Amino acid sequence: MTPLLEQFLSEARDALQGIGERLIQLEETPDDPAVINELFRLVHTLKGNSGLFDFPEMTRVLHAGEDLLDAVREGRLSYSHALADQLLDAADFVGILCDEAELEGGVKASHGADAVRLAEALRALVSGPAASPEAAGGAGAPSDGRGGSSAPGAAAGQTELPLAAVPHAIRLDAWQRARDGEALHWLSYVPAADCFFQGDDPFFTARQVPGVLWGRVVVREPWPGLSELDAYRCALSFEVLAAGPVEELDSHFRYVADQVRVRAVDPGWLVASQEGAPPGATVTRAVASPGLLAEERVALESIFAAQRRILELDDHPPWERGRIEAVAGVLIHCCEATGDSTSRGAIEAALEQTLALGNCAPLLAWLDRRTVVAPEAALPTPAAKVASAAARPAKPEEGPRFGRRTEDQAGASHLKVDKVKVDRLMNLIGEMIVSKNALPYLAQRAEVQYGVRDLARELTAQYAVINRIAEEMQDAIMQVRMMPVSMVFQRFHRLVRDLSHKLGKEVQLVLEGEETEADKNIIESLADPLIHIVRNSLDHGLESSEVRLACGKPAAGVLTLRATHEADRVRIDVLDDGRGIDVGTLKRKARDKGLIDQATFDRMTDREALNLVFEAGLSTAAVVSDVSGRGVGMDVVRTAVEHLNGTVFLESEVGRGTRISITVPLSMAVTQVMIVESDGQLFGVPIDHVVETVRVPRAALRMIKHSQTTALRGRIVPLRALNDWLNIPAEPRVNEDDELAVLMVRVGREVLGLVLDEFRETVDVIQKPLSGVLAGLSAYSGSALLGDGSVLMVLDPKEIV
Amino acid sequence: MPIEFTEDRVECRDLVGVAEAEELLEWLQCWPAAQVDLLGCTHLHPATLQVLLAAGTRVAAWPEDASLRAWLETILKGAAKREEDDRDGEEHSPR
16 A cells, blocks of 8 residues: 555544544534634545546546535535435445555455445435536436446346447447356446547547447437537547456446446347347247256256255254255245245245144145246246346445444554654653663662672663563554654655746756655754755756767756665765756855955865855855755755754765765654763763763874864874863873873764763763753753763764864 | 548548648538548548548448447448438439
């Protein structure tokens, strides 16, 4: 099942429930316009959505419902119980289709007849019973209230079938097919007069009928003069003789089910038509008995013979009564199946006698009598067959009901939960993770302070168990919040289409890794930055077709959005194969605008320079358009991504294209931080920023101008003392080997050494933003609670630079 | 172009769509006696077909496509034939 269908089904269920509730509400306040409006809106939305899928049956019924509610809304019709019943019935029908779509991924065309019937019933309410046929099928549709399949009683009007028009050879072929067990159907397809405007080609539809044996075009009315002729008003209908199962016909005509009438054709009628006389029983029987019916008769006789043998058994087992009842049942069904509905009474009477007397004589006597009459009387006449076909559904005039009992409804497989509840769970599991971190402290105290080693060991063992469960729990809750990036990617089809149209460029959008999942908040927050990037790529990155062709590239530019998992992060790449960014121009622009000074200008590598596009106030576009180019986009992107603890990086090659990569954490809920110590205080550093921990001998420190640096693996790394940064009046401590503890942190693309006193362990924490008076402190990204109850301030390394 | 007009004949080829109906109608109004050549035609949109029917256009060549021919013969031939019958009737009645 596609995510779209899944979403539709979930929404459809909600809407159906809403429809049910509003209808009940209307019972109490029938004139409340708000409720009626809401009801209309629900049906309208559901109808629109259903059109996205191949569910014409659902759309048809909802469309009729919408029209009905529109009439109520406009006061052309007042609310009534009958109306509510009909609408509830329709809602149940839609519910059934939804269930089917969920189980089987689609809706079977066999619902077509029901859909047509329901739609017509709804429309009948709009226009009153007299006018209903006109409204039912557009102009000129069959108005017998039964469009779709071989509905009950459909064969009754067979005498009117113009079978004589069918050429002899085709009738013979059809008859042969019927003998081989294929079903024959006669279709009258009367397309709506305005069907051409809906893009229908009814002639083509008629020609493509599965199993078509013969067909003809019928002119509905005499032609007007050519000058008055409206070529686009369909005045033709089609008649088709087809062999094959009715399901195939239903499915073929499912979009125009209300314009088609399918009737079963009895093979006998084909032959009768051949005689050119109204088909009488004698003709049919004479022709039909040597064929199919002979085989049937043999089968029938063998069934009757078997029943006789059973009745003649004299073993009298304890289940004899059940056996006799079964025999009677078989006899009744055989008779009814062959069109003999009068024997039922006789058989039932014989059965009663048999059971009363305790011997099988009465039933055997019935069998004897029947044998005398057979075979002629047992032969069904076409009329009898037709009658039995018509009689099978119990009460055809009522039609099937779609009322579903409450207990029938399968429990929804999806739960809609308030986001707040999930957030609460998330917070709770966060606290749980933090509190479980208290156990190791406790174990340590038990051992060190109280000297109970065994207890400490047990505590540690228990901690391992709780740790595992807590982590699984956290994982499970995270899964709840996970959403595929397709939620964001989907909107780009439209955006790219519209924008490229506006810009007069040809663009092919490629989406990859749409199923990649990340936390809902992350995905949602990515939407805006991605839109900025895509707009930029379309406007500045990709060239127009002429320019591209001149450069020897294909006319259509390719814009790729790719999402991948990278460990516990999601990476989203936006690639275009456009003109790329000219680093020289960019650097000059940045210098001219005063974003960098001349020294930086000279020193900057191309890689660094490229990422100047993320600086505020810099645009590479020569002109400002209404799409982009004001130089505000990219710094917004960087701010948004950094807000998500993500990074954004740009690579570009002139003439080849640009790639912008965003990496964001899968989830923002739990952060891993490394605890460091300086002047007796503990600080956290987000592990994402930590490159490595090194011990640098004090002798290896160099002063370059006013900054401390050191050489690490042949590279000069600037150093900064944490105490300095935080204004703590203390010197960094050294260990016994006269070495300083230096934490290498990455800030953007730069690496910087943070000099501190001591490294500690890494922990999972729930980071809370600083609030109140502390909110102004820029050095910290937040605070977290440690297992032992102390507060850990988490540093924001971005602020160091 | 799926339809082509010559002096007294319109030739339909391949798939004759809905757009051609209007043009055909206008043309047939000017040349009511024209005939239609359907030899290379594989499908006629019903809008076009009903123009031919309403105009009573005679078929000069039937489609090679057997299925289309079978469909059209039941209705187009009738129109052409009736015309022939009418003419025959005139010729054979000296009154």
